[in-house]
Amino acid sequence: DVSVNHWRRFPEDFLFGCGTAAHQVEGAWHLDGKGENIWDHLTHFTIGKIKDKSNAKIAADSYHNYMRDVEIMRELGLDAYRFSLSWARILPTGFNNPVNPAGIAYYNNLIDEMLTYNITPIITLYHWDLPQKLQDLGGFVNPLIVNWFEDYARIAFMNFGNRVKHWITFNEPREICHDGYGSANKAPLLNSAAFGTYLCAKHLLLAHANAYHAYKNDFQRHQGGQCGITISVHWFEPATNQTEDVFAAELTKQAEWGLYAEPIFSAKGGFPKDFSKRVAKKSKDQGYSKSRLPEFNKQEKHWVRGSYDFFGVNHYTAWKISATEYKYYVEVPSIRHDLDVGFYQPKDWPSSASSWLKRAPNSLFNAIMDLHKRYPNVIFYITENGWSTTATHVLTDDKRVAYHRAALENVLDLLEAGVNVKGYMAWSMIDSFEWMEGYTERFGLYHVDFNSPARTRTPRKSAFVYKHIVKNRHIDPNYEPKTKIMTIDKGYYLLT
Numbered sequence: 001d002v003s004v005n006h007w008r009r010f011p012e013d014f015l016f017g018c019g020t021a022a023h024q025v026e027g028a029w030h031l032d033g034k035g036e037n038i039w040d041h042l043t044h045f046t047i048g049k050i051k052d053k054s055n056a057k058i059a060a061d062s063y064h065n066y067m068r069d070v071e072i073m074r075e076l077g078l079d080a081y082r083f084s085l086s087w088a089r090i091l092p093t094g095f096n097n098p099v100n101p102a103g104i105a106y107y108n109n110l111i112d113e114m115l116t117y118n119i120t121p122i123i124t125l126y127h128w129d130l131p132q133k134l135q136d137l138g139g140f141v142n143p144l145i146v147n148w149f150e151d152y153a154r155i156a157f158m159n160f161g162n163r164v165k166h167w168i169t170f171n172e173p174r175e176i177c178h179d180g181y182g183s184a185n186k187a188p189l190l191n192s193a194a195f196g197t198y199l200c201a202k203h204l205l206l207a208h209a210n211a212y213h214a215y216k217n218d219f220q221r222h223q224g225g226q227c228g229i230t231i232s233v234h235w236f237e238p239a240t241n242q243t244e245d246v247f248a249a250e251l252t253k254q255a256e257w258g259l260y261a262e263p264i265f266s267a268k269g270g271f272p273k274d275f276s277k278r279v280a281k282k283s284k285d286q287g288y289s290k291s292r293l294p295e296f297n298k299q300e301k302h303w304v305r306g307s308y309d310f311f312g313v314n315h316y317t318a319w320k321i322s323a324t325e326y327k328y329y330v331e332v333p334s335i336r337h338d339l340d341v342g343f344y345q346p347k348d349w350p351s352s353a354s355s356w357l358k359r360a361p362n363s364l365f366n367a368i369m370d371l372h373k374r375y376p377n378v379i380f381y382i383t384e385n386g387w388s389t390t391a392t393h394v395l396t397d398d399k400r401v402a403y404h405r406a407a408l409e410n411v412l413d414l415l416e417a418g419v420n421v422k423g424y425m426a427w428s429m430i431d432s433f434e435w436m437e438g439y440t441e442r443f444g445l446y447h448v449d450f451n452s453p454a455r456t457r458t459p460r461k462s463a464f465v466y467k468h469i470v471k472n473r474h475i476d477p478n479y480e481p482k483t484k485i486m487t488i489d490k491g492y493y494l495l496t
């Protein structure tokens with residue numbers, strides 16, 4: 001293929017990794033003192049919400065298989081592994097007393113095993129699994145979540161910060177707030193469309209800032225790590241180049257990810273301007289005395305602004321946005337009604353097993369370049385990017401291979417354009433519990449047999465291709481793995 005420059009390389013210090021999340025892989029939901037979380041609660045007590053009626057009681061059983069997981073990291077030759085801590089495994093009631101020693105021991109063992117093989121741990125403090133006891137008190141719509149989260153973050157920094165140098169406070173505030181509080185698309189199914197999303201957004205941002213400042217003030221000097229947040233940033237493109245579609249796409253960016261990025265990364269701070277105005281106007285028209293989007297006071301704005309060492313980007317796909325066409329029924333009032341745009345994905349974009357995930361041309365480049373222009377000098381880590389297949393046991397996942405290759409070409413384009421991207425975490429290392437979709441959608445580079453007691457992991461073709469890219473620091477579009485037997489490359493790892 002002459003159109004691809006084979007000699008473009010990723011820098012030696014670029015972090016190639018894979019990601020997972022505690023609730024999606026660990027299992028052991030009630031073992032060794034772990035408390036119940038909102039997904040345990042949802043899957044055990046609410047009937048008919050999960051597509052295949054499954055739950056994550058065992059999932060990929062990483063709680064018992066963590067040594068095999070680290071072996072997989074070594075097989076792939078990863079520089080880094082992004083995983084999350086289960087808040088309720090460490091603090092069964094959500095509060096910082098009691099601390100569960102078995103929870104601390106589990107993560108110590110995982111971290112130490114990774115470090116033995118020079119694999120950098122990247123920890124997400126919160127990947128959607130709030131302790132149920134805190135949800136009973138309101139979860140993210142209770143302003144006290146700000147202190148609860150800081151207390152939990154401090155326990156994590158104190159116990160693991162001597163070895164962990166990359167901290168992500170939250171995974172995807174949009175999904176936490178829009179899906180969990182503003183609708184019933186994810187636990188805790190609060191479905192408070194008028195207020196839930198916005199109350200959650202404000203409190204989550206303050207909780208993030210508290211954890212960030214705790215790290216900065218009390219840990220960073222002697223631990224020497226970095227703390228950031230991961231936001232899902234999809235690409236939103238105007239359906240036409242008419243002014244109203246261009247504005248509709250801008251508003252969509254503000255509503256979908258700007259709500260979380262702007263208060264932290266912009267020079268001015270606070271919620272995004274056009275979208276805030278829009279919610280204020282709609283709220284007034286609806287007869288509310290104040291905007292349903294609660295503003296930050298001056299002190300809060302200042303506290304949140306600049307609370308980052310890096311920006312974690314989860315990117316998967318794109319949508320075309322129209323001011324007038326492709327509109328569907330939306331609840332009133334709700335964020336979707338506040339935004340009031342139409343959206344679609346062109347039929348010729350290759351489709352995955354997930355209804356929302358299509359391979360959109362250059363969407364990763366466009367999304368991160370847009371962020372770079374708004375927030376210059378920010379360091380980016382791509383903390384998730386991946387492709388889903390169905391549950392059928394097919395190991396030749398050529399569409400996943402094509403997706404990762406295209407995305408990684410975009411990363412090279414970004415590096416060439418001078419954007420400071422320091423790492424790429426493929427989602428996911430292994431198949432896992434895909435939230436409301438159960439086990440019907442598989443994101444793993446490794447297949448997991450959820451019917452076998454051992455939860456056997458088997459590499460897909462994409463695992464061999466990713467390994468080749470990581471090892472050679474460049475993308476060979478013609479590389480075809482010659483074997484189906486995965487090995488750990490000899491001499492490739494240096495013990496520290």
Ligand SMILES: CCCCCCCCCCCCC/C=C/[C@@H](O)[C@@H](N)CO[C@@H]1O[C@H](CO)[C@@H](O)[C@H](O)[C@H]1O
Pocket residue numbers: 021024171172175232252255256314316319335336339343356384427434443
């Ligand atoms: C405010 C209304 C705006 C309407 C404008 C149109 C945009 C529509 C956007 C709809 C988005 C729907 C689906 C999005 C899904 C992803 O963001 C989400 N699934 C990403 O979550 C991560 O992905 C992994 C794969 O799903 C998952 O396993 C992982 O745990 C998540 O971190």
